Amino acid sequence: MKKNFWKKTILAPLPVLIVATYDENGTPDAMNAAWGGQCSAHHVALNLSIGHKTTKNLLQKRAFTLSIANLDNLVLSDYFGLVSGHKTNKIEVAGVHVSKSVFVDAPVIEEYPLTLECKVVSMEERFGEMYVVGEVLNMQADESILDAAGRVDYDKLKPLSFDSSARTYRVLGETVGTAFKDGEKLL
Amino acid sequence: MKKNFWKKTILAPLPVLIVATYDENGTPDAMNAAWGGQCSAHHVALNLSIGHKTTKNLLQKRAFTLSIANLDNLVLSDYFGLVSGHKTNKIEVAGVHVSKSVFVDAPVIEEYPLTLECKVVSMEERFGEMYVVGEVLNMQADESILDAAGRVDYDKLKPLSFDSSARTYRVLGETVGTAFKDGEKLL
Numbered sequence: 604m605k606k607n608f609w610k611k612t613i614l615a616p617l618p619v620l621i622v623a624t625y626d627e628n629g630t631p632d633a634m635n636a637a638w639g640g641q642c643s644a645h646h647v648a649l650n651l652s653i654g655h656k657t658t659k660n661l662l663q664k665r666a667f668t669l670s671i672a673n674l675d676n677l678v679l680s681d682y683f684g685l686v687s688g689h690k691t692n693k694i695e696v697a698g699v700h701v702s703k704s705v706f707v708d709a710p711v712i713e714e715y716p717l718t719l720e721c722k723v724v725s726m727e728e729r730f731g732e733m734y735v736v737g738e739v740l741n742m743q744a745d746e747s748i749l750d751a752a753g754r755v756d757y758d759k760l761k762p763l764s765f766d767s768s769a770r771t772y773r774v775l776g777e778t779v780g781t782a783f784k785d786g787e788k789l790l
Numbered sequence: 791m792k793k794n795f796w797k798k799t800i801l802a803p804l805p806v807l808i809v810a811t812y813d814e815n816g817t818p819d820a821m822n823a824a825w826g827g828q829c830s831a832h833h834v835a836l837n838l839s840i841g842h843k844t845t846k847n848l849l850q851k852r853a854f855t856l857s858i859a860n861l862d863n864l865v866l867s868d869y870f871g872l873v874s875g876h877k878t879n880k881i882e883v884a885g886v887h888v889s890k891s892v893f894v895d896a897p898v899i900e901e902y903p904l905t906l907e908c909k910v911v912s913m914e915e916r917f918g919e920m921y922v923v924g925e926v927l928n929m930q931a932d933e934s935i936l937d938a939a940g941r942v943d944y945d946k947l948k949p950l951s952f953d954s955s956a957r958t959y960r961v962l963g964e965t966v967g968t969a970f971k972d973g974e975k976l977l
Contacts, residue, residue, distance in 0.1 A: 648827075648837075728818075
């Protein structure tokens with residue numbers, strides 16, 4: 604039996620994306636965002652509230668890094684979404700280590716094992732949010748999350764997802780099927 | 791030790807979105823897409839290859855439903871991504887049950903327990919993909935995936951994620967934290 608929920612919108616899984624930027628003084632900031640994802644082979648999309656410090660920084664610097672929140676950094680990742688960068692130097696309070704990306708004018712937070720370094724190629728207000736598209740110039744991954752073949756291994760990365768129904772975080776679980784293969788049973 | 795992968799783009803978790811549309815003859819079609827997500831409180835975004843039958847249908851009908859691929863429908867969901875709607879009536883071959891949405895001119899695939907009914911509010915080519923924004927007019931959820939409070943329960947839904955590194959499907963796993971709360975440890 605199906606039940607209607609009208610405009611309520613549940614889409615799963617949502618990611619937990621850590622967006623890091625510099626402000627005009629070179630001070631690093633970070634926020635977390637669930638409304639975003641991949642939008643082409645080498646582009647990522649973010650939809651951010653207009654008022655965020657990150658949004659202001661992006662307009663100015665046209666660059667960001669995007670790290671994948673993971674189980675090992677759960678508390679840190681939630682903290683980046685709790686506090687406003689307008690009031691607090693979150694990077695300093697959290698005590699994380701930051702270096703400047705060699706590809707774009709944005710900070711890399713060393714604690715995250717997987718980070719995309721992106722230049723802003725499009726930024727405009729859409730449906731009440733700032734829609735930002737970033738071109739990925741480099742992905743950096745820590746060797747600790749790679750498998751024997753040198754690929755990113757999600758069992759090691761343990762990416763988080765935001766459960767917007769229960770307002771909790773979940774960790775991505777086990778492999779249950781092979782893409783572009785399991786559906787052959789219906790051919 | 792961090793390793794550079796240049797333009798290689800891994801973003802996790804990606805969803806597995808089942809996009810269902812009608813063509814000009816009212817024949818239902820479905821595809822799966824991992825490049826999409828939520829883009830505002832009541833909007834969802836898709837980035838689809840220009841050549842898809844779905845893209846043509848969307849241009850014509852300006853409506854779609856978006857179902858969340860789940861563990862119970864893994865084979866079906868992969869099948870929708872294996873075969874082109876230009877050549878095959880996938881709905882017929884898969885033997886699924888379809889009804890017309892009462893909110894938009896698009897088919898609801900009854901087998902999926904969670905479906906968003908959307909009207910297209912924006913559609914344009916961006917970075918080589920068709921960028922589609924849908925406004926959610928209704929969400930329908932089967933009672934079997936609701937918790938005691940009437941909310942969507944991800945432990946019952948078991949949403950899938952596309953692991954683009956290993957090209958596998960993973961199921962969303964256990965709850966590991968509380969959002970907007972666990973970060974307070976750093977305040």
